[in-house]
Amino acid sequence: MRQPSMPIRSPFESSIAKPGQGTVVLSLLPPANPTLTTLTYKYPLKLVPRAPGFVPSPEPSALSDSCPSRPIHLYLLTYGGGLLPGDHIEVSITLDAKTRMVVTTPQGSTKIFKTDPNNSDNSPNVIKGHRKQMPVNEHLSDMSKQTLDVRIGRQAALCYLPDPSVPFQHSRYSQVQTFTVDATAKGDERSSLCVLDWVTQGRTSRGEDWNFRFWRGRNEVWATDEKTGKSRLLLRDSVILDDETEDSEDDDLDEDHRGTDSHSGRVDTPPPQAGLAPMNVLQERTRPHGVVGTLILSGPVFDSLGSFLINQFASQPRIGSRNWSAATPSSVPEPSLSTKGNVTWTAARVRAGFVLVKxxxxDFETAKHWLGGLLREEGSVIREFGEEALFCL
Structure with missing residues (x-):
């Protein structure tokens, strides 16, 4: 039998070359049916879509071609309920014009497992808990990374409200989230996004209190003109939580190489006294908080929510705002949800109309009750995306 000159390509071959990579494309098919035209992912990443029965009600004055489409829910999760050392997750999402998507995470899927190198003589030099055996490299192989790239078309909206990251003790994690909008869209045709990025102190039930090695997160919003290809940075927000132990280790290594050179110009730091625990830099910088986070709002869908948060922050009591010399003290308004709870926060309207909330x-429950209460009190997220959009709050 004659053999074919070229092997026949399997129709079941995976379309993704790299593990942990996923691609999602949401399109609006005629007449107005939101459909996932592309949905691919590979272990250890898993993407679970869901089309709820919720349909946003249009405004009475809205035209038929501007009615909001039904939102699609997408759940991001990894096998094992978290990120193991060395896991690299890359997710690309494209929202075509007039589509809406809610991106969230199942409960407990944002854990970042710790790194525990095993260097015993009777076992191979690998990282415990890693999905595959690989050489130990404390700067590269044991870091968990996640990259999210979202392109939002005209009149499209993204509601990204995940669970907070829970970094375990000695863990390393880095994430970059990039959102691209249409630079030529104006007015109500602009893209809309609501992004929540927050991190906790760790597993409080096990006594963890900001004991991870580092957690780095960066959120960027770009405006791109498809015709000219030019891009413009609208917003960049970065959070770096580093215990600086690697810097101290590098300093100790340099000191060993230099020996006892008295001409190095370095002032020796006295060793810590016996019986005293070393200072935790992260605890000192985040005290008394157990959760820190950022909320980013932009676009016509979230304009009312942004204005609501700005007004709530402006109504907070200020030092020196009351005139104590007045004969009749001004009436004190009833405290709102924004003033209740042990929460420190700020809100500001920044470049390109973005509203940034820090x-x-x-603890987690306090932040969840406070933020979820504000979003439910204002009501636009539930009105546009349904109650399930606040699943994590």
Whole structure:
């Protein structure tokens, strides 16, 4: 039998070359049916879509071609309920014009497992808990990474409200989230996004209190003109939580190489006294908070929510705002939800109309109740995306 000159390509071959990579494309098919035209992922990443029965009600004055489409829910999770050392997750999401998507995470899927190198003589030099055996490299192989790239078309909206990251003790994690909008869209045709990025102190039930090695997160919003290909940075927000132990280790290594050279110009630091625990830099910088986070709002869908948060922050009591010399003290308004709870927060309208909210709370439940209460009180997220969009709050 004659053999074919070229092997026949299997129709069941995976379309993704790299593990942990996923691609999602949401399109609006005629007449107005939101459909996932592309949905691919590979272990250890898993993407679970869901089309709820919720349909946003249009405004009475809205035209038929501007009615909001039904939102699609997408759950991001990994096998094992978290990120193991060395896991690299890359997710690309494209929202075509007039589509809406809610991206969230199942409960407990944002854990970042710790790194525990095993260097015993009777076992191979690998990282415990890693999905595959690989050489130990404390700067590269044991870091968990996640990259999210979202492109939002005209009149499209993204609601990204995940669970907070829970970094375990001695863990390393880095994430970059990039959101691209249409630079030529104006007014109500602009893209809309609501992004929540927050991190906790760790597993409080096991006594962890900001004991991870480092957690780095960066959120960027770009405006791109498809015709010219030019891009413009609208917003960049970075959070770096580093215990600086690697810097101290590098300093000790340099000191060993230099020996006892008295001409190095370095002032020796006295060793810590016996019986005293070393200072935790992260605890000192985040005290008294157990959760810190950022909320980013932009676009016509979330304009009312942004204005609501700005007004709530402006109504907070200020030092020196009351005139104590007045004969009749001004009436004190009833405290709102924004003033209740042990939460420190700020809100500001920044470049390109973005509303940026920074907050810190004593624990996860306090932050969840505070932020979820504000979003439910304002009501636009539930009205546009349904109650399930606040699943993590």
């Amino acid at each position: 907050f810190g709370a004593k």
